Amino acid sequence: MKTTELKQKLDEIFGQSNVQTRIFFSPGRVNLIGEHTDYNGGYVFPCALDFGTHLVIRENDQNVYRFATTNFEQKAEIEVSNNLPKVSNHWYNYPMAVIDQFNKKGNSFHGLDFLFSGKIPNGAGLSSSASIETVTAYALNELFGMKYDLWELIKLSQKAENEFIGVNCGIMDQFAVTMGKENHALFLNCATLDYEAIPLIMDGHKLIISNTNSRRGLTDSKYNERRSECEAAVEMLNEKKQIENLSALNYAEFMSMKELVSDPIVFRRAKHVISENNRVLNAIEALKNNELVKFGELMNQSHDSLRDDYEVTGTELDTLVEEARKLEGVLGSRMTGAGFGGCTVSLIKEEIIEDFKIKVGKAYFDRTGLVPEFYVAAVGDGIKEV
Ligand code: GLA
Numbered sequence: 001m002k003t004t005e006l007k008q009k010l011d012e013i014f015g016q017s018n019v020q021t022r023i024f025f026s027p028g029r030v031n032l033i034g035e036h037t038d039y040n041g042g043y044v045f046p047c048a049l050d051f052g053t054h055l056v057i058r059e060n061d062q063n064v065y066r067f068a069t070t071n072f073e074q075k076a077e078i079e080v081s082n083n084l085p086k087v088s089n090h091w092y093n094y095p096m097a098v099i100d101q102f103n104k105k106g107n108s109f110h111g112l113d114f115l116f117s118g119k120i121p122n123g124a125g126l127s128s129s130a131s132i133e134t135v136t137a138y139a140l141n142e143l144f145g146m147k148y149d150l151w152e153l154i155k156l157s158q159k160a161e162n163e164f165i166g167v168n169c170g171i172m173d174q175f176a177v178t179m180g181k182e183n184h185a186l187f188l189n190c191a192t193l194d195y196e197a198i199p200l201i202m203d204g205h206k207l208i209i210s211n212t213n214s215r216r217g218l219t220d221s222k223y224n225e226r227r228s229e230c231e232a233a234v235e236m237l238n239e240k241k242q243i244e245n246l247s248a249l250n251y252a253e254f255m256s257m258k259e260l261v262s263d264p265i266v267f268r269r270a271k272h273v274i275s276e277n278n279r280v281l282n283a284i285e286a287l288k289n290n291e292l293v294k295f296g297e298l299m300n301q302s303h304d305s306l307r308d309d310y311e312v313t314g315t316e317l318d319t320l321v322e323e324a325r326k327l328e329g330v331l332g333s334r335m336t337g338a339g340f341g342g343c344t345v346s347l348i349k350e351e352i353i354e355d356f357k358i359k360v361g362k363a364y365f366d367r368t369g370l371v372p373e374f375y376v377a378a379v380g381d382g383i384k385e386v
Contacts, residue, residue, distance in 0.1 A: 001070060001117055003054070003386055010056045010115040013068045013075070017113075019058045022143065023386040026135035027052035028120040029127045029176035030209055030345050030377055031336045032185055033302050034280040036310055038170030040230050040273045041191035041245035043280035046172055047200065048180020050380035051119040053131040057139050060111035065099065067092035070117040080111060086164060094129055097164030098136040101156045107146060121373070124211050125337025129165070130173035133157035138178070138383050150383075151193070154178050167220050168227050169338075180382035187284055191247060198284060200379055205292055205331065206350050207377040210324070210360065212316035213370050214341040223338050226269060226312065233270035236261045246273045272309040276302060296332025296347045300325065303334035303344075312339030316368055320344045323363040327356060345377070 001009065003023050010021060027048040034044035060066065068075045069091065076092045078084065082103045084096045095114055102109070114136070120128040137153040137160075140146070148156070157174040161167050175188055175195075184197040230246055237243055237260055241253075249257075254274045261267040279298045286294040303321050307313040313321075317335040321344055324333035329349035336345045348356055357374045364372050 001054075006054060006056045006070075006115065006117055009070060009117075010058070010068075010113060013115065014060070014066055014113045017058060017060065019060070021056060021058040022139065024055045024057070024135050024139040024142070024384070025052060025386050026055075026131045026138065026177050026383045027180055027380050028131055029173060029180065030207065030343070031172065031176070032207070032345065033283045033299055033334070034172075034276060035302060035306055035334075035336070035339070036226060036312065037247065037273055037276050037280070038172040038188075038190045039168070039227055040170075040247050042247035042273060042277045044172045044176075044188050044190060045185050045198075045280050045284065046176035046188075047185040047377075047379045048177055048382050049120075049126065050378040052177065052380075053116055053118040053120065053128070053135050054386065055132075055135045055139050056115040056117075057143060058113050059143075060113050062111045064111050065096070066111075066113045067095060068115050070115070080109065082108060091132075093165060094132040094160075095136040097160035098133050098140070098157060100164050101160045102137075102140060102146075105156070107144070109140070109144070121211055123342065125335075125339070125342025126209070127173040127177055127337070129161060129167075130157065130169075130177050133160050134174055134178050134383055142385060150178055168224050176382075178383045180380060182381050183379050185287075185379070187280070191245065198287060200287070201290065202292060202347075204350050205347055206353060207379075208346050208348055208353065208356060209336070209375045209377050210320050210344045210346065210364075211373040211375070212320055212341055212343065212364075212368075213372055214314075214316040214368075222312070222340055226310065229266050229269040230273060232263070233261055233266045236263075236266065237270075246270050247277055249274060251275055251278055268309040268311075272305045275305055275309075279305075292331055292347065296330075299332030299334045299345075299347060306335055306339060310339075314340055316341060316364075316370065317344060319367050320360065320364055320372065323360045323367075324348075324356070326363075327352060327359060330356070
């Protein structure tokens, strides 16, 4: 929908008003490598996509927050209060979670009308939640001249997801959709929050996202479980060396202390995280040296580690990856995001895009009965006012 149409839609849903209406945008993201490392103080390498969530917003004089979206019929009207209720699993918990965080920081609002319009498939691991959270945080900050900087808005949005939604996510998604840069991927050190935008120069190659179209109900609880397993590993390792998180150890150090991690499952979780950090560093070096074949191999190793050691892939993601890797011209293929369903990202030669869609699509359908979707990723900028 065009921006003028979005404004009209807002008037249609909530009635005409003389108050100024503003439009903001936050993209989705795809993570190229560095999975389940962010909440372990490790490295990630995501980029923002050229599609995401628009938010049309204006004040009202009714002392209610009114939420609507062009994606579903479901609307809501919630009385303004500094103690907002979480409403089961409804989508508008995401903007409410952000308002709640602003309230906790001592900012209160009067009535507001929100119309969201999202292009990111829900639950596909492309950060539809972070996109809604950050666009809400950014819009409110601009609308009320609150002067929080981008990092404060990123952290506020992450906290909104942790506390109100109850998913103990790391900072990667909110960071990537906010700071995204066209044709660049962002190398973030999640312990220090230092980052570098690295040009994605991929002559003759493309990133293709394949959606399993399968969303597992257990994603959130399994995600939190993985996080606790990593904390358990830190606690065991602390017997010998005081560390704040798993990324404080390099692979050799970790292996030399491996007998401390007596639980085999916890050991494999930690091994994934620590080896994944290495893969991120190697992948970035490969990209800088124009060694895309090597970059692809590291993507493959990342997936295999997420499948065997971290156990967050599942049949659908593994099938998509296996079928992709069978094709000539596929340099690498891996799951992206939290896992348990959602999407894969593959690095492929440009000339095989159509072939890829047909062959992988058919083989995946034959094996799972599901029809996948494909998006050729265009890497866009981060959050902005439209
Ligand atoms: C989700 C979380 C991120 C990150 C990834 C896994 O997308 O929101 O913080 O942990 O999973 O890498």
